Amino acid sequence: MSKQWASKDDGAFKRQVSSFRENICHEHPIYKPAKGRYWLYVSLACPWAHRTLITRALKGLIPIIGVSIVHWHMDEKGWRFLTSEDQEVPFDINKASTINGGIETTNLNEYTPTGHIANDSSRPMIDGTIEPLYIYKRLSDLYYKSNPDYSARFTVPVLWDKETQTIVNNESAEILRMFNSGVFDEFVEDKSSIVVKDLYPTKLQKDIDELNTWIYDNINNGVYKSGFSEKQEVYEKEVTNVFFHLDKVERILHENYKNLETKYGKAEVSKHLDEYFLLNNTLTEVDVRLYTTIVRFDPIYVQHFKCNFTTIRAGYPFIHKWLKNLYWNYDAFGKTTDFNHIKLHYSRSHPRINPLGITPLGPKPDILQMNE
Incomplete structure (x- = not known):
């Protein structure tokens, strides 16, 4: 994520393809796994x-x-x-x-x-x-x-x-x-x-790849295509698409939560959020990849990228519950999330979007507690 402006005459955002694509594995002639290397x-x-x-x-x-x-x-x-x-x-x-x-x-x-x-x-x-x-x-x-x-x-x-x-x-x-x-x-x-043995288990790979494809294009990258649009009609198309696919995620998580209620009872479901994920009650890379967009959504994407149909906390109760569960119950998510870096970077590094560099203070708190 560096200079993001790659729009052409059509006013649409185009993301650069990464340049270095080597792998680390025992079979690689150069890049072997090692500690500290x-x-x-x-x-x-x-x-x-x-x-x-x-x-x-x-x-x-x-x-x-x-x-x-x-x-x-x-x-x-x-x-x-x-x-x-x-x-x-x-x-x-x-x-x-x-x-x-x-x-x-x-x-x-x-x-x-x-x-x-x-x-x-x-x-x-x-x-x-x-x-x-x-x-x-x-x-x-x-x-x-x-x-x-x-x-x-x-x-x-x-x-x-x-x-x-x-x-x-x-x-x-x-x-x-x-x-x-x-x-x-x-x-x-x-x-x-080792919190998770395998984020890409064989039995779920087809489902993971399918979810990754549409979540990446329409949500992860979708907020950028909305925020960096340079024409009104392009923006309207892209922001509508973001929320269409957030609705889709909400339905998936709603169904998963209902299944947990059926399994454990409504009074006990809050004790079993270690099974509340996007796929098969299992924490996978789909959750990791979606989280990094959703945790930034209310603090910055709503206002900075004009993704403002609603907020996650106000409009998507099951995505919100999933987000809070990851943030508060898994250090790998919560302790690697820095809202100051997030707000300061976006608001100060994109002068074409925010020429005065004013950084938003809200929402407060940046993320709600589990019981809120």
Whole structure:
């Protein structure tokens, strides 16, 4: 997720195809699985990068693959890192082996005005982290180190190989599958840290692929096609399509919740939300991929991308219940979600949409409690 403006004369948004598409596996001649060899670069604002961070946590890979976090503000040169000069104390490399790279996440119970925060704010472990391998200032430096002739956009996530000093992959869906594949499982010492054994189980792969296809095109990317539309008629078509498919997700989750009520009784269903997911009572990559869009919907997409037919909390009770369940009951989701990064990035990094760079304070709270 870097410079998003790729509209043509028809006023429609076109997303760039990722450039680095290698895989990590035992059979690969170069990229073999190993502990500490690979490094993940993400933005906490970017939903595509967020899905890899969630999967890293669900699969117990936090001690295996380190993380660096880019600054939330994306300027005309793309993503940047904090520099070593920004650090009051030397950067602790161990913080890269935490669930979200050591970033201090938002306290949801506090009023957090953002007007005093400048785009060049350099609060260590709040606005971002340094790049610890080469002390690079820009994500683009990693792309040029991999390919001096690189000429496309500098997107996150980036999965880096420290041994060959190059990008392995920058396609989030493929990185997610790599982390899930099990090739790193042998290096996970604490097996209890593996929350989900397989996010892409064989018996559900056909259903997962089908859901991923229409959710990606119409919801994940749909909010962007709405927000970056440059003609009224294109916007109206795209935003209507987003909500048509949110309705479809709502029906699926409504049916799944009714099935749980039938199985356990209405009085007991709240005790069994560990079975409340999109497919077959099983947490899969479909939930991961949809979550990163839905958790951003009310705080930013409603106003910034004009996806304002309704909010998730007001208009979609079963999506809302599913969202809160993931956020509050699974650290991999809740502790990798930073609403300050999300709000500041979108509102400050897209001057064609929000030329004054005013960051919304609402909704408050950013996400409701489970019982609300």
